[in-house]
Amino acid sequence: MKVAMVICSHSGNTLKLGEMASAMLMEAGHQVNLTQLVSDPPLSESKPVGANAIRITNLPDVSAADIVLIGGPVWALRPCPLLLKAMADLSPKLKGRKVLPFVTHAFPFAWLTGNSSLNTLRKLASKAGALVLPGVVLSRSAKRNMSQYQEAADKICALVR
Numbered sequence: 001m002k003v004a005m006v007i008c009s010h011s012g013n014t015l016k017l018g019e020m021a022s023a024m025l026m027e028a029g030h031q032v033n034l035t036q037l038v039s040d041p042p043l044s045e046s047k048p049v050g051a052n053a054i055r056i057t058n059l060p061d062v063s064a065a066d067i068v069l070i071g072g073p074v075w076a077l078r079p080c081p082l083l084l085k086a087m088a089d090l091s092p093k094l095k096g097r098k099v100l101p102f103v104t105h106a107f108p109f110a111w112l113t114g115n116s117s118l119n120t121l122r123k124l125a126s127k128a129g130a131l132v133l134p135g136v137v138l139s140r141s142a143k144r145n146m147s148q149y150q151e152a153a154d155k156i157c158a159l160v161r
């Protein structure tokens, strides 16, 4: 399958998960095009701006993709503004396409802001007419380690078919 992986990542966690999943998908024979989004103004946790004030400078063309994977962090209880802006900008191209959202976050339980943020992305994709897959949440435990990333990457890969 042609996979478009669109990543929003400030401190590298979501990018790490995306890169792991991407390597596994390519190993399995999929064609993956990974884009880490760049924004103007750049992502800033000290001076965050709303989605409407963000311009994405490298939005990929996903029109040839069979499936779009879109991932990023939870900020202040919801998907970070760049992730929301990416969903908005990509939405005209999502109609009829499979979309798999995923989020990473710092709380140790998915029900603490992880699931709700994922559901926000799922609803936006659904509104755009996408065929929305369940998605994946990577929470942080006292020891977020490689096996947790691996488990989340395995879940992502299992959904790509």
Ligand SMILES: Cc1cc2nc3c(=O)[nH]c(=O)nc-3n(C[C@H](O)[C@H](O)[C@H](O)COP(=O)(O)O)c2cc1C
Residues within 6 Å of the ligand: 008, 009, 010, 011, 012, 013, 014, 015, 045, 048, 072, 073, 074, 075, 076, 077, 078, 104, 105, 106, 107, 112, 113, 114
């Ligand atoms: C401004 C800001 C707000 C955050 N708010 C939340 C939050 O509400 N819930 C949560 O679980 N994690 C929160 N986090 C933690 C990030 O979601 C977490 O570290 C994530 O894995 C970062 O992903 P990244 O490294 O790809 O940017 C916040 C981080 C920042 C910088």
